[in-house]
Amino acid sequence: RLCEPAGGMNIVTVGAIAHGNGLSTRAADNVGVRAITDAFEPSPFSRAGPGVRGAIKPDFTDIGGTLIYDGPTAALHGGEVRPEAGVMSLHYRPVDRLFAARSGTSHAAPLVAFKASQILARFPNSSANLVRALLAGSASIPEEASLRLASLGNPAELALCGHGRVDSERAAFSDDARVVLYAEDELAIDHFAVYQIPIPEPFQTERGRRMIRVSLAYDPPVKHSRLDYNGLSMGFRLIRGCDADEVFEHYRQRAQAEGPVPDMENRFNCKLTPGPGIREKSSLQTASVTFSRDISAYGDNYFLVVRCAGGWSGDTGQQSFAVTIEISHEAEIALYERLRQRVRVRT
Template identity: 50%
Template structure:
């Protein structure tokens, strides 16, 4: 514990989830610590069972001194730096030097001044210094010969390149209609996205897209007075407008229906229960306009999710998703991570605070049959004017790291939530205002979208999971455009099969285990092109089916010779189903499903094995390990989810297992009745290295 270290004259500077501690001593003698080590190493005191101070020292696995390489930041590491010697004598570097919180602000300021004087005496320059209650940062430009010795200063925590400024958003936000690039008309058969929010105004860029605006309170107009719904609708149609404007062409991908369910002051209707309102809106828009994609970038911030249970709102959405076979996209919710006297911890404790109990998802984002969306940063959020200002700190270094405000799961019954993450902006720490800032105050920190008050300004910048949610719904619309008859389960499974963890995300969350990572970012970021199309070296199979309770299906997966050799190959399986739900039950889901990938085993043997286990187990039986492919995430981690994905990668030859694998999908009973037939969709992806012609080889075998 921290008090134990203070008792031996050491100050705890940092602790990681893997139990690594960084400790600081103001003296080199470490007198009390050495005394305890010496006593521990000596003979046992008479009458004692253990050595002296064994309870303290036995818990220490190893002790070492921080080396210069331990102080290299992530951007320097990405550039190939491995130690102090990589700094070249006469090359000029722009870096941030961060000090440990080793003492009070006056002591840290003195140390910063000492380092600054050392650097300036060697032809360097200190641009800026910030000393706060716990954070100390210097912005320095200096030759390598001046920086190498700084890496050995005990009080220095990190040296790294400053975050790169983002593409400036302000000029885009301030653009006039006549300055915009040409806009492609929307396809007349483009999927319709229903946005349940504060309304959507008749923005000039939506004139051929917004096909209907409805209100569900007779006392209100359909106009977006609150200003949230137009931002969400704009993100669903265009994505990030900065990217579109930079490309020189505005492309509209969906049509919109606006359902105003929020009053002009941002509240739910007083006279309607949310379950009743949801049923009225969903059924009405589905019947009148054929809406199959619904976006709810809203949450009940007074009712955060209790582990294992959901509220009436979430259960109603689960029921509607199943009854109407529709896709429901719900935002995970937002939280400003720190404020007041500890606002700097928004920088220093990122991303650990994303796992705090106070950061759990809001109702209704714990629902099982809906798609819950978390947020990723699109960049650092810094503008060009922040380049030489150490008083403004980025929390995220660049794209695809979890947004500092995104909320984490799990969801109903411990299922993985969010399901996916998409771009939703970031935050900055401003030492001048002592606050965490985001869009629209800092336009670069957000996603550029449509402004509801378009007469005054066409565009605005917005941050939040409420913006990430329509961005993912837009990708789902691309799937429905390609496969208009696809079930909601199939679209969910295709999205899961095309999701991955970008390198930036993996690096930032490396201290978290697999379950913790999934609770923050779900299955990751979806690549819509991978979801929609096969490729020469990557083939996607899919099927939609139904199973009775306690029944199983076996699917043959052809494995050509080209896939059995030749380096890295991956098989990925994704399953989606929509069980009945009941929040009064301890087990929220009425059925459960799972899958196993079997290789090197005759199909009759597989069938007999699973038939022999029928009715005996509530969990999926496992064949001997020599047959069962070890998919990741593990069967335990994915087993309770209504959206599951698992993959296995081969690097060695697998010729001994033949040219067919088998996929077993099983439906396991819960409280649901035996008469139920559970719908599901399964997606299988085979991916080889580029250059291997898998698609042409497998296409003729499709019918078999």
């Protein structure tokens, strides 16, 4: 079987996708040489998740080259043999040769690291958790990879591509019809936080595809010698159609004498994809919900609930985390200006 990627929960791991089919013009006419991938499909050498305890690994993917099958030698060739199959890089002996081509996730990982550095340059005081959350919120699985893996189902996409390929511009900037809100915060064990999310009227009623995407990053204590690797866990829910008092009443801890937790109708809980059973196994989580109909009946405020549940780590004090929320509409409507006005009024 394929080896799992690096298992660390709190580190960013990277898989590879191909830049093309790896065939030169000459090799394309050779019946004995066959491509394994096309552009933006998973590279044949990229390791497959899930990671420890079913966590989504790798976290991201980027260009790492490909392999081709050479029939006459019955071997797989990468960029070191056939340059067209590899990614161009500097040669380790620049006096002898300036450039070289290679295939491997070792070329994809620096691309993600560079995008993370661009985010840090934009927000120099941000924590590692915020950088990770912004990376996840901007990532998407290439359509070509989704088509190639479609027959294997959604788990294969997550296992090979993670959250997808990072778009550093989307991570660092909002635009007129797409707004990113973020917060860095701390939570005590077995506590929760509620964030009020303003939903502008055009987002509720204007025709077209609309999306809300939530990303969460935290860094729990971990121990390799334990089966339950992470010492605590966190998760989030997006609630609509309720007021703040109802949300707090539903999620607060209760004494046994108070009876069971009051029910909350399913329609108030936004169905984020992937669901909590998949995403909450990771310390880097992202999920989204899309709308195409009028949603004005649910009001102009949603609530993001972030919860921290204890584990073997006991009372470790405050757990730091970062959360981002992207609100976008496919139509060119002025979401950014409307949200900024509402935030100013509240401030």
